[in-house]
Amino acid sequence: MAEVFVLVEHADGDIKKVTYELLTRARALGEPSAVLLGGPGTAALADKLGEYGAQRIYLAEDAAFDEFLVAPKAEALAQLVSEKSPAAVLVASSPEGKEIAARAAVRTGSGIVTDAVDITPELVATQNIFGGATVVQAKVVTGTPFITIRPNSTAPEAAPATPEVEQVSVNVSDAAKGARVVDRVVEAKGGRPDLAEASVVVSGGRGLGGAEHFALIEQLADTLGAAVGASRAATDAGWYPHQNQVGQTGKTVSPQLYIAVGISGAIQHRAGMQTSKTIVAINKDPEAPIFELADFGLVGDLFDVVPQLIEAIEKRKA
Amino acid sequence: MNIVVCVKQVPDTWAERTLSASDKTLDRASVDVVMNEIDEYAVEEALRIKEAHGGEVTVVTMGPTRATETIRKALSMGADKAVHLTDEALHGSCVVQTSDALAKVIGTLEYDLIILGSESTDARLSVMAALLAERLGLPQLSLARKVTVEPGTKVSIERQTEHGYDLVESALPAVVSVVEKINEPRYPSFKGIMAAKSKPLTTLSLADAGIDAGSAGLAHATSQVEDFAARPPRSGGEIVKNEGDGGVKVAEFLAGSKLI
Ligand SMILES: Cc1cc2nc3c(=O)[nH]c(=O)nc-3n(C[C@H](O)[C@H](O)[C@H](O)COP(=O)(O)OP(=O)(O)OC[C@H]3O[C@@H](n4cnc5c(N)ncnc54)[C@H](O)[C@@H]3O)c2cc1C
Ligand SMILES: Nc1ncnc2c1ncn2[C@@H]1O[C@H](COP(=O)(O)O)[C@@H](O)[C@H]1O
Numbered sequence: 001m002a003e004v005f006v007l008v009e010h011a012d013g014d015i016k017k018v019t020y021e022l023l024t025r026a027r028a029l030g031e032p033s034a035v036l037l038g039g040p041g042t043a044a045l046a047d048k049l050g051e052y053g054a055q056r057i058y059l060a061e062d063a064a065f066d067e068f069l070v071a072p073k074a075e076a077l078a079q080l081v082s083e084k085s086p087a088a089v090l091v092a093s094s095p096e097g098k099e100i101a102a103r104a105a106v107r108t109g110s111g112i113v114t115d116a117v118d119i120t121p122e123l124v125a126t127q128n129i130f131g132g133a134t135v136v137q138a139k140v141v142t143g144t145p146f147i148t149i150r151p152n153s154t155a156p157e158a159a160p161a162t163p164e165v166e167q168v169s170v171n172v173s174d175a176a177k178g179a180r181v182v183d184r185v186v187e188a189k190g191g192r193p194d195l196a197e198a199s200v201v202v203s204g205g206r207g208l209g210g211a212e213h214f215a216l217i218e219q220l221a222d223t224l225g226a227a228v229g230a231s232r233a234a235t236d237a238g239w240y241p242h243q244n245q246v247g248q249t250g251k252t253v254s255p256q257l258y259i260a261v262g263i264s265g266a267i268q269h270r271a272g273m274q275t276s277k278t279i280v281a282i283n284k285d286p287e288a289p290i291f292e293l294a295d296f297g298l299v300g301d302l303f304d305v306v307p308q309l310i311e312a313i314e315k316r317k318a
Numbered sequence: 319m320n321i322v323v324c325v326k327q328v329p330d331t332w333a334e335r336t337l338s339a340s341d342k343t344l345d346r347a348s349v350d351v352v353m354n355e356i357d358e359y360a361v362e363e364a365l366r367i368k369e370a371h372g373g374e375v376t377v378v379t380m381g382p383t384r385a386t387e388t389i390r391k392a393l394s395m396g397a398d399k400a401v402h403l404t405d406e407a408l409h410g411s412c413v414v415q416t417s418d419a420l421a422k423v424i425g426t427l428e429y430d431l432i433i434l435g436s437e438s439t440d441a442r443l444s445v446m447a448a449l450l451a452e453r454l455g456l457p458q459l460s461l462a463r464k465v466t467v468e469p470g471t472k473v474s475i476e477r478q479t480e481h482g483y484d485l486v487e488s489a490l491p492a493v494v495s496v497v498e499k500i501n502e503p504r505y506p507s508f509k510g511i512m513a514a515k516s517k518p519l520t521t522l523s524l525a526d527a528g529i530d531a532g533s534a535g536l537a538h539a540t541s542q543v544e545d546f547a548a549r550p551p552r553s554g555g556e557i558v559k560n561e562g563d564g565g566v567k568v569a570e571f572l573a574g575s576k577l578i
Binding site (some may be wrong): 182216224282 | 556571572
């Protein structure tokens with residue numbers, strides 16, 4: 001079977017869940033080889049990759065992967081693709097993943113399809129475009145197909161294998177050492193899942209009326225183990241960080257459950273959430289367009305409904 | 319500080335957007351078009367850097383004839399001149415081809431900094447800054463929510479991340495892309511709109527830009543759309559009015575759907 005590359009996404013000494021999703025996808029397309037690039041110590045992550053069926057691991061450790069933005073990884077990935085000629089390269093559709101894939105595609109004379117949510121054995125990718133309003137089937141027709149896949153679009157399934165680890169020597173060029181990462185600053189973490197990877201997202205909008213009321217959204221999110229999102233009205237007002245914005249100029253999410261609280265459902269907000277599996281809306285205006293999308297809509301004041309909802313969930317959990 | 323800003327004309331997101339049935343490319347003809355919103359922030363950032371450090375701002379766009387409207391907007395905001403790459407043969411270009419074309423055009427200009435929007439609302443690829451950096455052999459400083467320039471020496475940005483930001487710096491010249499929280503774009507003033515009319519605009523064809531016709535456009539795109547369809551509208555949702563037990567009703571729905 002043909003080799004299919006999976007670029008491992010990892011952070012803070014942990015493999016990101018999306019990597020297991022990619023390995024699961026890759027098994028349906030061929031023989032998965034994980035490409036593991038990182039600073040010294042990254043080798044420790046290799047074990048976990050076998051659990052999801054990696055047959056081979058290409059490992060390169062170089063401080064430059066951490067110290068410089070994107071380019072060193074793109075260079076190493078392109079080098080490996082040229083040497084091994086895989087049938088396809090799967091990369092997470094994260095900001096960094098897309099940038100690495102795009103640069104490596106150009107370096108290897110290949111094409112790229114981003115944000116796939118499905119791939120056929122013939123490597124035809126399904127994408128949701130125009131904010132999810134249109135579904136497209138697209139294919140790379142030049143070089144090695146680079147396909148970036150949306151987190152949360154595949155259920156990761158374990159399939160234990162004992163991968164062979166191949167140490168790869170890479171020579172990161174000076175040209176790739178242009179953009180130096182001087183510091184990584186964590187502003188807010190709070191132990192909640194990442195928006196793009198979360199299976200439940202609770203979002204708040206202008207209806208909350210102020211930054212202080214986002215505590216209510218966070219509380220609901222925490223009872224559900226959810227990530228917190230926000231509409232642009234809320235992030236523009238400075239009530240919640242821009243990183244959490246859902247929509248056309250924010251994140252696109254596709255969780256099992258999306259709860260929109262005090263959000264009207266403008267087309268640009270829908271663009272980031274309308275492919276969610278189940279949508280629940282809480283809004284006091286029965287005419288709010290968000291109700292057109294909702295599997296369950298509650299017309300009412302969020303300040304009455306949400307506290308009661310939190311209590312009801314807690315009660316069921318107990 | 320000479321700055322190149324890449325702006326793109328896109329279908330208005332308030333409008334119904336479709337692919338054309340004949341060749342499965344974005345239908346740019348039958349919709350209202352606007353400057354890609356984030357590109358206004360890119361123009362604004364370029365103008366602020368120019369105002370602080372001097373120099374010229376050059377707008378670059380690749381797109382159909384009517385993309386001049388978008389160029390005019392950037393010029394009326396205060397950019398100094400513009401280059402418009404436009405040619406029928408470019409129709410249907412993929413991102414790999416577009417990056418090649420833009421890099422060739424930018425290669426003929428003088429610049430210390432290239433600024434882009436973080437992503438376009440039609441393609442949403444969010445990779446153009448990375449690709450231009452790759453093609454021009456320049457440092458990539460993408461997804462900036464803040465840009466600080468020390469003319470002649472370096473540029474540093476706050477790159478937005480999931481939980482905060484990365485502080486990233488490089489020598490000049492460099493490629494920067496900006497996210498929408500970076501600034502508040504100005505509205506063109508009446509004076510600006512009038513002045514824009516006489517600012518230099520260079521129009522380039524494929525051949526002018528030195529792009530090989532044998533590699534351009536839909537026929538040579540590195541990826542192809544095989545099929546497309548409108549997503550069926552969601553329906554069958556249940557809408558309930560709060561009668562004092564709204565929260566409980568939502569919890570019942572979630573439990574019934576096995577979501578809690
Ligand atoms: C180019 C462009 C890009 C954009 N990108 C994005 C984007 O990425 N993400 C995004 O979200 N928006 C985006 N927007 C903005 C979008 O058009 C809307 O303005 C925005 O989504 C509105 O946010 P909202 O729903 O929170 O606010 P509103 O539209 O003001 O809605 C607030 C809602 O809260 C309800 N409400 C008020 N009080 C209560 C209460 N006590 N209880 C219950 N309900 C209550 C109201 O009935 C109303 O429906 C973009 C716009 C443009 C032009
Ligand atoms: N045809 C184009 N002409 C000029 N700039 C472009 C073009 N396409 C993309 N860009 C720039 O690249 C950014 C990201 O676009 P994209 O990668 O398509 O999401 C945009 O915000 C523009 O600044």
